[in-house]
Amino acid sequence: xxxxxxxxxxxxxxxxxxxxxxxxxxxxxxxxxxxxxxxxxxxxxxxxxxxxxxxxxxxxxxxxxxxxxxxxxxxxxxxxxxxxxxxxxxxxxxxxxxxxxxxxxxxxxxxxxxxxxxxxxxxxxxxxxxxxxxxxxxxxxxxxxxxxxxxxxxxxxxxxxxxxxxxxxxxxxxxxxxxxxxxxxxxxxxxxxxxxxxxxxxxxxxxxxxxxxxxxxxxxxxxxxxxxxxxxxxxxxxxxxxxxxxxx
Numbered sequence: 001x002x003x004x005x006x007x008x009x010x011x012x013x014x015x016x017x018x019x020x021x022x023x024x025x026x027x028x029x030x031x032x033x034x035x036x037x038x039x040x041x042x043x044x045x046x047x048x049x050x051x052x053x054x055x056x057x058x059x060x061x062x063x064x065x066x067x068x069x070x071x072x073x074x075x076x077x078x079x080x081x082x083x084x085x086x087x088x089x090x091x092x093x094x095x096x097x098x099x100x101x102x103x104x105x106x107x108x109x110x111x112x113x114x115x116x117x118x119x120x121x122x123x124x125x126x127x128x129x130x131x132x133x134x135x136x137x138x139x140x141x142x143x144x145x146x147x148x149x150x151x152x153x154x155x156x157x158x159x160x161x162x163x164x165x166x167x168x169x170x171x172x173x174x175x176x177x178x179x180x181x182x183x184x185x186x187x188x189x190x191x192x193x194x195x196x197x198x199x200x201x202x203x204x205x206x207x208x209x210x211x212x213x214x215x216x217x218x219x220x221x222x223x224x225x226x227x228x229x230x231x232x233x234x235x236x237x238x239x240x241x242x243x244x245x246x247x248x
Contacts, residue, residue: 007067007069042074044061082150084118
């Protein structure tokens with residue numbers, strides 16, 4: 001396959017313009033993955049259209065451009081495994097736009113949109129996957145079940161890990177402690193985990209310490225009151241003794 005060095009300057013310029021347009025204003029359900037160093041391999045992620053067996057799937061595909069592009073059509077491949085009449089076992093896509101209906105004036109946006117439309121309306125008459133094509137014509141429910149199964153196994157989007165709640169928790173535990181790590185970082189070593197556990201225990205023991213302090217204050221107050229009562233009692237005894245001496 002070609003690389004940027006082997007593509008004509010005018011083709012590189014046109015591809016750069018198209019890729020910029022696709023990046024700034026992507027077609028519905030399509031996101032192009034740009035490789036600035038090699039325009040001969042155009043990759044894109046295609047969302048499974050709603051209402052089809054490919055719904056909720058994310059399919060990676062690529063367009064391979066030859067050295068004489070755009071005079072010859074690119075070859076399309078699904079890199080994500082998919083059960084579809086017009087997709088061969090090696091991922092090759094069979095669609096007229098990339099064969100007999102190719103026109104050098106067609107752009108990447110049009111080609112990518114046609115490929116996504118193929119997920120909505122397959123053409124079993126020109127099937128590369130004969131099993132899928134036959135199943136689509138004879139038993140759509142069985143075909144849809146197979147397609148959904150492949151989608152669930154091979155085209156499941158990667159989950160996005162949310163760290164907000166965890167970051168807030170670890171930040172709260174780090175209050176008042178030296179922080180030599182990136183803010184919001186999740187403990188990644190045994191030492192880090194032990195530090196968090198220790199901090200947790202310290203926070204948990206705060207009410208106990210406060211209660212112990214309150215009890216101590218209460219005990220001191222009681223002792224002070226008892227001491228004052230004793231002093232007052234002793235003073236009364238002294239006063240009574242003085243009065244007895246005056247009578248004598």
